[in-house]
Amino acid sequence: RKEVEQDPGPFNVPEGATVAFNCTYSNSASQSFFWYRQDCRKEPKLLMSVYSSGNEDGRFTAQLNRASQYISLLIRDSKLSDSATYLCVVNIDGAGSYQLTFGKGTKLSVIP
């Protein structure tokens, strides 16, 4: 089983749509969880951290379910500028160290 597994995608959605990405991780000792956004041929950029209580940043909502080892990202009112690859990222070690393990990413295309 892969350490971090994401929806295969790609997701092609119209502007204004709501889209949800899912991610599962295999190591129950994982401590930190993130969603990154990566534009084509660019470096990944942190979109948001994910907390057990769930967190929201504008149109973006992230949820963490530790019991199911499941992370989600919800994007509401999609914009053309949201088109990118979304990477689920987990800090596997969690013992004070910081080694990120990336999912393969899910590509989102928002269509006019």
Added chain:
Amino acid sequence: GAVVSQHPSRVICKSGTSVKIECRSLDFQATTMFWYRQFPKQSLMLMATSNEGSKATYEQGVEKDKFLINHASLTLSTLTVTSAHPEDSSFYICSAKEGHTEAFFGQGTRLTVV
């Protein structure tokens, strides 16, 4: 936010030559730097972790003699791909962090070996 500068952004080299990639933290002291490699349509794969002043820790399957990492100062780490071959063509990205802060990524280097 913190800035990490990676250079060059693109490089084309001949098979058998060596290429050096630089990663600099511009406004903070990077106690730890990470080097990743990303093949097309694949996830970022950690190659090695380096702490300033000590030897890098390489991930399983990454040849330390082929991918030389130097982290001689708190603001600079370098990755040298020695005797590059076409299969080394990839997108290489560094990230840097200070203490327990989040890691920031460089812009990446697209290496093409011909």
